Amino acid sequence: MPALPKSSAEVADGPVANDYDSFAEAYTAETDANLINGYYARPAILNLAGDVAGRRILDAGCGSGPLFAALRDRGAVVTGFDSSAKMVELARQRLGADAALSVADLGSPLPFPDGAFDDVVASLVLHYLEDWAAPLAELRRVLRPGGRLIMSVNHPIVYKLFYPQADYFATVRFAEEYTFDGQKAVLAYWHRPLHAMTDAFTAAGFRTAVISEPPPAPGAHERFPDELGDRHAFLSFLFFVLEAV
16 A cells, blocks of 8 residues: 655655656556455446447556456457556557557647547546646547546545645645555655546536446455455545546
């Protein structure tokens, strides 16, 4: 589990934040089948996506490709991109040379035509960005009308739990230090309140269809009894299904 968040000033004196190229292999080894990612974040996205057979899906921020693989196994036609070249390299090793993968940044125009996809999945991506306006507009652009953006971000209440004296209603940067498969890394996030998220969705042309705080996947209690105890749900991420209008 992560340490308590550090301030941005502390992070500036340590490892470069969000440098996934430098810890991609360690991150993949740690998160492929752990509780937070393997038994919580990815299963929740897949449950929200439902039957994806034949659907054209963009995996935005695909990392090393575990969600891409799961969607493809369910019959979707998947395209993926990530800003980390090393993550895309690992994804290609996982998915095969013919997988539709590219290096691209959600903060810039995406290399896909208008209306190219039925769904976009963006699992644990947008909370790295201060400004959501342009990225959400791009995701809306590449979706067909009626398409879905299925996404997750850090639950906004978690920041308040870490910093009880902080202003929940402010948009503010914070960071956490992690150890992935024995390698230390820093991830820096932008906290924003829930209303700021939903306002951004509406401004970009989305309708909020689902807000979810799901339980962990079946089998999690048997595999992680010490971490979960008798809890049937916990605060970590917040999940959305948004419809392009």
